[in-house]
Amino acid sequence: MRDTLVLNASFEPLSTVTLNRAVVLVLQDKAVVEQAHPELRMRGAAVDIPAPRVIRLCRYVRVPFRRQAPWSRRGVLVRDRHRCAYCGRRATTVDHVVPRSRGGQDTWLNTVASCAEDNHRKADRTPAEAGMPLLREPFEPTPADAMLLALGADEFEALPDWLARDAA
Ligand SMILES: [Zn+2]
Known part of the structure; x- marks a missing residue:
């Protein structure tokens, strides 16, 4: 449940990463959240976002x-x-x-x-x-x-x- 699915920019599933890594990719503008856990949020000093269940990369990677x-x-x-x-x-x-x-x-x-x-x-x-x-x-x-x-x-x-x- 704590692993996040990563989609390529083309929506093709690529891999899974840890929830923490997924949040970092989103905060670095390398990925956007496609689907979030309904009741789970990631909270930090400057962060409060829904925990991503699925993210999609902003750039296509080959x-x-x-x-x-x-x-x-x-x-x-x-x-x-x-x-x-x-x-x-x-x-x-x-x-x-x-x-x-x-x-x-x-x-x-x-x-x-x-x-x-x-x-x-x-x-x-x-x-x-x-x-x-x-x-x-x-x-x-x-x-x-x-x-x-x-x-x-x-x-x-x-x-x-x-x-x-x-x-x-
Ligand atoms: Zn050395």
């Missing part, structure tokens, strides 16, 4: 929802919340776990956010060779995450435990 999100450097940084996979400090670069020079691909599972220092230090080595274990495993975004990325969001919908703990 996302391959049945497949994985297209890989991008920005997407990897968003996924990892700009935290370095090797030291946990702020990351500004994307590191290939298996280096590109050794056949590593631009994929979600082979790339992690990394600080420039660690990226440089690791160079053309695997984490094992470099003695730099990953603090966490890379993962593929969900369809809801893919939609949020396409909308320009800077956070994924469902944070994995290790990130939720960091964020708290």
